[in-house]
Amino acid sequence: xxxxxxxxxxxxxxxxxxxxxxxxxxxxxxxxxxxxxxxxxxxxxxxxxxxxxxxxxxxxxxxxxxxxxxxxxxxxxxxxxxxxxxxxxxxxxxxxxxxxxxxxxxxxxxxxxxxxxxxxxxxxxxxxxxxxxxxxxxx
Amino acid sequence: xxxxxxxxxxxxxxxxxxxxxxxxxxxxxxxxxxxxxxxxxxxxxxxxxxxxxxxxxxxxxxxxxxxxxxxxxxxxxxxxxxxxxxxxxxxxxxxxxxxxxxxxxx
Numbered sequence: 001x002x003x004x005x006x007x008x009x010x011x012x013x014x015x016x017x018x019x020x021x022x023x024x025x026x027x028x029x030x031x032x033x034x035x036x037x038x039x040x041x042x043x044x045x046x047x048x049x050x051x052x053x054x055x056x057x058x059x060x061x062x063x064x065x066x067x068x069x070x071x072x073x074x075x076x077x078x079x080x081x082x083x084x085x086x087x088x089x090x091x092x093x094x095x096x097x098x099x100x101x102x103x104x105x106x107x108x109x110x111x112x113x114x115x116x117x118x119x120x121x122x123x124x125x126x127x128x129x130x131x132x133x134x135x136x137x138x139x
Numbered sequence: 140x141x142x143x144x145x146x147x148x149x150x151x152x153x154x155x156x157x158x159x160x161x162x163x164x165x166x167x168x169x170x171x172x173x174x175x176x177x178x179x180x181x182x183x184x185x186x187x188x189x190x191x192x193x194x195x196x197x198x199x200x201x202x203x204x205x206x207x208x209x210x211x212x213x214x215x216x217x218x219x220x221x222x223x224x225x226x227x228x229x230x231x232x233x234x235x236x237x238x239x240x241x242x243x244x245x
Contacts, residue, residue, distance in 0.1 A: 011162035015160065033224065043192050047160070047192065047193070102193035102229050106228055
């Protein structure tokens with residue numbers, strides 16, 4: 001496990017979370033640009049949980065796990081909010097110039113694979129995403 | 140994150156500094172929209188912004204749209220590399236007017 005963090009669904013926690021993710025990525029020897037993009041994707045995943053799963057309730061908990069599985073970096077973001085409707089999670093069309101809706105686009109653009117799901121018995125939700133580390137090292 | 144507004148000629152220049160995320164995007168949005176509601180042409184200086192996420196980008200988009208609606212100019216200036224990368228990911232780097240420096244005073 002490269003990183004496991006449990007933190008409140010409070011936007012003020014995002015900055016510390018990003019610092020921890022950067023530090024964990026530094027250990028993989030990845031390029032600066034790729035680290036920045038993965039940090040952005042993880043930030044967006046956590047911010048989406050705060051806004052759309054916990055609906056701004058900062059007392060909720062988020063679990064962030066990062067690990068190396070074979071040649072991949074795997075990131076899992078878990079929350080314990082009421083189940084979200086997974087098919088409703090989709091990026092907006094970029095041709096529409098409007099504020100908001102970019103987070104999911106960033107996640108899908110940066111990470112090679114991502115899968116949203118609900119925890120058993122309505123206990124929460126997860127986003128699992130991954131990217132080959134060999135690719136990360138190229139930048 | 141810090142934000143301050145300096146008048147330069149007919150422009151209000153909003154200087155942002157630090158990391159812009161969900162925790163402060165509403166303050167950024169308010170600072171920008173306040174200038175536009177005052178009828179000011181507005182520049183946002185992003186030279187000292189080391190990180191921006193989708194909520195920060197949304198604040199810039201709102202400013203751009205509000206200025207356009209009022210017939211005001213809206214520029215991004217001195218965009219830092221981290222911010223430019225995120226604008227490019229959102230394919231907004233060709234939508235905003237981006238300049239190295241504020242427009243000359245009149």
